[in-house]
Amino acid sequence: MNIAKNMEAIFIAAVALASVTTLATASSPAPRIEAAPVVKAVSDGGMPVVTIVGKRLTAAEKAQLAD
Helix, strand or coil: CHHHHCHHHHHHHHHHHHHHHHHHHHCCCCCCCCCCCCCCCCCCCCCCCCCCCCCCCCHHHHHHHHC
């Protein structure tokens, strides 16, 4: 019941705190965001291709590896 009697004071204190906070942060300068440097990829004219040479496992070899 005591809180209900003091709701006006609690509201005014909350509004005052929000106002002070707003004014305190409004005067600070905005942080400067610098653009990242643009990096261009050098192309040698073709797409790199990876070739993997190896034999495929047979069903018996796969079963042996699973154990």
